[in-house]
Amino acid sequence: MVLTLAVVFMPACATSQSPTPELEPTQARPTRTPPPPATAVPTISPVILQVGEPLSDFRGRYFSASGACTACHQNLEDESGADVSIDSSWRSSMMANSARDPFWQASVRNEIASRPNAAASIENTCATCHMPMASYTDRVEGGQAGIFGSDLLDPDHPLHELAMDGVSCTLCHQVLDEGLGFQASYNGGFEVDLETAPGERLIYGPYSVDEPAVIAMQAASGYVPTQGLQLGDSELCGTCHTFFAGSTFPIQTTYFEWFYSDSRGVQTCQDCHLPEAVGGVRIATTSEFPRSPFAEHVLVGGNAYMLELLKTFVDELGLTASAEQFEITKQLTIDQLQNRSVEIEIEEIRFSGGRLTADLRIKNLAGHKFPSGFPSRRAWIRFVIEDSSGQIVFESGGFDALGKITHNNGDQDPTRFEPHYLAVVQPEQVQIYESIMADANGEITTELMGAVEYLKDNRIMPAGQDKFGAVESIQPSGKAVGDEDFQGGVDGIQYAIDLRQFQGPFTVTIEVLYQSISPTWTEAMRGQASDETVRFLRLYDAVPNIPVVVASESIEIGE
Numbered sequence: 001m002v003l004t005l006a007v008v009f010m011p012a013c014a015t016s017q018s019p020t021p022e023l024e025p026t027q028a029r030p031t032r033t034p035p036p037p038a039t040a041v042p043t044i045s046p047v048i049l050q051v052g053e054p055l056s057d058f059r060g061r062y063f064s065a066s067g068a069c070t071a072c073h074q075n076l077e078d079e080s081g082a083d084v085s086i087d088s089s090w091r092s093s094m095m096a097n098s099a100r101d102p103f104w105q106a107s108v109r110n111e112i113a114s115r116p117n118a119a120a121s122i123e124n125t126c127a128t129c130h131m132p133m134a135s136y137t138d139r140v141e142g143g144q145a146g147i148f149g150s151d152l153l154d155p156d157h158p159l160h161e162l163a164m165d166g167v168s169c170t171l172c173h174q175v176l177d178e179g180l181g182f183q184a185s186y187n188g189g190f191e192v193d194l195e196t197a198p199g200e201r202l203i204y205g206p207y208s209v210d211e212p213a214v215i216a217m218q219a220a221s222g223y224v225p226t227q228g229l230q231l232g233d234s235e236l237c238g239t240c241h242t243f244f245a246g247s248t249f250p251i252q253t254t255y256f257e258w259f260y261s262d263s264r265g266v267q268t269c270q271d272c273h274l275p276e277a278v279g280g281v282r283i284a285t286t287s288e289f290p291r292s293p294f295a296e297h298v299l300v301g302g303n304a305y306m307l308e309l310l311k312t313f314v315d316e317l318g319l320t321a322s323a324e325q326f327e328i329t330k331q332l333t334i335d336q337l338q339n340r341s342v343e344i345e346i347e348e349i350r351f352s353g354g355r356l357t358a359d360l361r362i363k364n365l366a367g368h369k370f371p372s373g374f375p376s377r378r379a380w381i382r383f384v385i386e387d388s389s390g391q392i393v394f395e396s397g398g399f400d401a402l403g404k405i406t407h408n409n410g411d412q413d414p415t416r417f418e419p420h421y422l423a424v425v426q427p428e429q430v431q432i433y434e435s436i437m438a439d440a441n442g443e444i445t446t447e448l449m450g451a452v453e454y455l456k457d458n459r460i461m462p463a464g465q466d467k468f469g470a471v472e473s474i475q476p477s478g479k480a481v482g483d484e485d486f487q488g489g490v491d492g493i494q495y496a497i498d499l500r501q502f503q504g505p506f507t508v509t510i511e512v513l514y515q516s517i518s519p520t521w522t523e524a525m526r527g528q529a530s531d532e533t534v535r536f537l538r539l540y541d542a543v544p545n546i547p548v549v550v551a552s553e554s555i556e557i558g559e
């Protein structure tokens, strides 16, 4: 038996002495969920894909890069004949590209631009989750690795290859069960075994593996496959998907949102984000028999835009996935956005006295807020009325070629924002689901390290979230607080439009649109001189920031 010693240390971004008072939701661990029912995943036909560039097989003291694993966990098919290879699913995911992501790199520069004196600690914080294997190794060895200059992005840095491999196989599969779900595990506070020597380190997974297979994997990779059920727990994901800047301001709380939703006890992060393949799968090329359930490593969220950008600039960015693989991941993302994220319910629609009144309910189907995660995400309602000749007579929530929302205060002027609405009566009002951060002067900011409060957070809560019952860090802010129709899982909103001057019948189209980068975030970076900023804005400007239509309904009304 290998002795595992859990060494607890404070992750770089939680250096502040005062622990956050509200970070205690999981003292009682939720019970493990039963295996998920087979979900229908869009089938990727097992055509021979362009397989991408070779992966690094760098071997470090605690972690190895993905190339040490993928030779055997490749060419896998499920019972429907779909290609479910772990290598090709993972390498075009956003997590595999968390270090190469040009938005992330520019965003770190953006943080440093206003706080040059804090550059070292900011870079160290940002590397914690985006370059987790290198960052962890460096911290254990007493370093404080940064990102730029001669630090982790430099090919000559000894941990460069681990850094560029992003959130990789030997990171997730080595996270220890101890401490998961507790405060010290947030902000990238996962722990791995620091004692066991290379060659004997444990790789956790859902199954118990027979001796010959153990020996085969150990001989080839230096890692020993072992059953470890923490891999299936949301708390594992919660280590990085809970991010408090300066250890108190909630930048990302996806795990807390899930914890206080109806999904807890029903569906884990894994159930939705590593969906179950159809039937059994031989999990390695040398496997004797198929295993079930098999978790597909697609790891898709909502970031179709960045996947399109990565696909377009595979060569320039030195990515390992091929354009075809990014296209597949993007399609899976769009599929998730369109089929499992939001529903529009037209509760009532009537036309009388030349006035159209529509009561809508926008329902969130995800296991956390919609949108969740990084605060540049936003979604909004586009409500359009056409007259009998097809002429648009009313539009709230239209957008231009730059992805800016027409009439949105914030897209015209970064010092303003669109409030949450209970009802929309004119085109100048747009219902935008987003979080708006402010700095210590109360001014709107897109800087994570400068934010101290939310002026607005009306992202639709997950079903089951009690508006005020949940921890403070996930409670709504702004006018949504007093909106009685804004409740767990739903926002109710009325559109009341005067159409007396126009001739019916009218066609009403309602869409929910999603954008992973609100243009306010890129505009804030304009004029900065760093290479990473200049490059990102050039790539961004080349890929139109068109929102994804997440849900849509159409209805004809009036005589």
Ligand code: HEC
Pocket (backbone or CB within 6 Å): 064, 068, 069, 070, 071, 072, 073, 169, 170, 173, 203, 204, 205, 206, 207, 208, 209, 210, 213, 214, 216, 217, 220, 221, 223, 225, 226, 227, 228, 283, 284, 286, 287, 288, 289, 291
């Ligand atoms: C020589 C081929 C080979 C290599 C290289 C390899 N594996 Fe495996 N792996 C296997 C085999 C064989 C099994 C067991 C298959 C079975 O029992 O169905 C396995 C099982 C696993 C499991 C399931 C463990 C469990 O208990 O549920 C995980 C997770 C895993 N490997 C991850 C990795 C990682 C991470 C790497 C890289 C460090 C890696 N593998 C490298 C062949 C390999």
Ligand code: HEC
Pocket (backbone or CB within 6 Å): 013, 101, 103, 104, 107, 108, 111, 122, 125, 126, 127, 128, 129, 130, 186, 187, 188, 239, 240, 241, 242, 243, 244, 252, 301, 303, 306, 372, 373, 374, 377, 448, 449, 516
């Ligand atoms: C606690 C872990 C953690 C830390 C620390 C962290 N991030 Fe992230 N970051 C994430 C996660 C998780 C996401 C993905 C959320 C999503 O997709 O909505 C993310 C996403 C992002 C994105 C969006 C990328 C895209 O392509 O849309 C940017 C930009 C970003 N982070 C910047 C930063 C900066 C700058 C820092 C340092 C100040 C930082 N992050 C530190 C976990 C972290």
Ligand code: HEC
Pocket (backbone or CB within 6 Å): 066, 069, 070, 073, 086, 087, 090, 095, 167, 168, 169, 170, 172, 173, 205, 206, 229, 231, 232, 233, 270, 274, 283, 293, 294, 295, 296, 297
């Ligand atoms: C974001 C974390 C994460 C990363 C990165 C990751 N895995 Fe997994 N892996 C999981 C989870 C979660 C499961 C399913 C665990 C469960 O259901 O209990 C899993 C399951 C597995 C299994 C068992 C078969 C299956 O898919 O259910 C193998 C083998 C495996 N992973 C190998 C790999 C390899 C190889 C890589 C790198 C190319 C990798 N994993 C990257 C989280 C991860």
Ligand code: HEC
Pocket (backbone or CB within 6 Å): 094, 095, 097, 098, 099, 101, 104, 128, 129, 130, 132, 167, 171, 172, 188, 190, 236, 237, 238, 239, 240, 241, 269, 270, 273, 274, 299, 300, 301, 302, 303, 304, 333
């Ligand atoms: C080591 C830290 C870490 C762990 C552990 C982790 N993530 Fe992530 N995750 C990230 C980072 C960083 C990003 C953002 C990458 C980027 O956009 O540059 C991310 C992004 C994502 C996304 C967004 C993808 C998109 O297209 O929008 C999803 C979904 C996700 N992670 C799910 C999971 C799940 C499920 C688990 C647990 C099995 C998990 N993550 C564990 C760090 C982590």
Ligand code: HEC
Pocket (backbone or CB within 6 Å): 234, 237, 238, 241, 254, 255, 256, 258, 259, 263, 267, 268, 269, 270, 271, 272, 273, 300, 301, 302, 303, 336, 337, 340, 341, 365, 366, 367, 368, 369, 370, 371, 372, 373, 374, 377, 516
């Ligand atoms: C019931 C299914 C479900 C569960 C459970 C679930 N998610 Fe999601 N997740 C979704 C859907 C659908 C989306 C796409 C819509 C969106 O962006 O919210 C998504 C999006 C995301 C994103 C990208 C968010 C954005 O807008 O940028 C991240 C990151 C993520 N999930 C992480 C997690 C983590 C971590 C957990 C567990 C704590 C989890 N999810 C649990 C369904 C789920």
